[in-house]
Amino acid sequence: MAKSMLITGGARSGKSTFAEAQVLALGQPAVYIATAEAHDAEMAQRIALHQSRRGPEWRTLNAPYDLCAALRESDGDAPRLVDCLTIWLSNLMLAERDWASEAEALAETVAAQAAPVVLVTNEVGAGIVPENALARAYRDAAGLLNQRMAAVCDELWLVVSGYPLKVKPQ
Known part of the structure; x- marks a missing residue:
């Protein structure tokens, strides 16, 4: 497997x-x-669904904002999964943080990792142009973030209806 992988869909x-x-x-x-982060009951259910799939072979780190620090602190022998970049992006945007500079720092951090890292992100740009400014800004930011991470990762996968398609080989 590649050292870094971006999975989108x-x-x-x-x-x-x-x-x-x-x-x-x-x-x-x-x-x-x-x-x-579980800010409402629906998100709490989504988080619980993800947690229910994971067994004792997983150790969880919560990093709603400082993803770079979590990657640096966990870089060792164990492979890591970041789920997901678009939630991280929304956290940053809603906190009015400079998502573009944090995205660039993330790209640099991923490129410097010794242990494998797999990143999950949503493809949000395939639909219609949203009607409100915040939704348009988020869609555009997600597209830019995904492009930057795809460029730095060794592999890129697109998952469609449960079927993975390799887009960028190692």
């Missing part, structure tokens, strides 16, 4: 399940770097 496309399998194939224990 639409909502409920199967990208997280595919990513978990890729990471566990690299060795156990594995590190799950979670970016989501």
